[in-house]
Amino acid sequence: MEILQWLIVIIAVVIVVKFFMPTKGISNINTKEAKDKFKAKDVQFIDxxxxxxxxxxxxxxxxxxxxxxxxxxxxxxDKSKEVIVICQSGMRSAKAARILKKQGFEKVTNIKGGMSAWR
Known part of the structure; x- marks a missing residue:
């Protein structure tokens, strides 16, 4: 019985860590850095x-x-171009970034703080 309890705890910890760990290959930038990217031609901006x-x-x-x-x-x-995603707070856009990575997008960037941080 004790082994089963430890196994459940370990599985729970792995799930929590995996949920909160940043996904490999996804960058995070602030709103100022996002504004600086407006000049680039090879960037797609998604809300x-x-x-x-x-x-x-x-x-x-x-x-x-x-x-x-x-x-x-x-x-x-376009999968060959960078995709920058934004939402209201940064939570949905982080989820969107994971979806894009899983679908084969190479360069995916999330805006930390979302529109709430936009000035």
Whole structure:
């Protein structure tokens, strides 16, 4: 019985660590660094918030592809170009970045703090 308890604890720890560890190959930048990337031609900017959130406040460079549609719309993006993702706080965009990496995108960047940190 004691071995089973330890096994459950170890599995739980592995799951928690895996959830909070950054995904390999995903960069994180702040909003100033994101603004600096606006000049680059080989960068795609994606806002993964809902259409309502996007309509209320967004940056013009960002295309709205809501997180719940992202996996089915990656064909609209160029895998050879960097993809920078944003949401309201950085949580959904981090999830979006993981989706993009799993679908074969090489250079994926998440904006820390999201639109809440945008000035």
């Amino acid at each position: 993964v918030r809902t259409p309502g959130e996007y309509k209320k406040n967004h940056q013009k460079k960002f295309k709205n592809i809501p997180l719940y549609n992202l996996a089915g719309r990656t064909n609209e993006l």
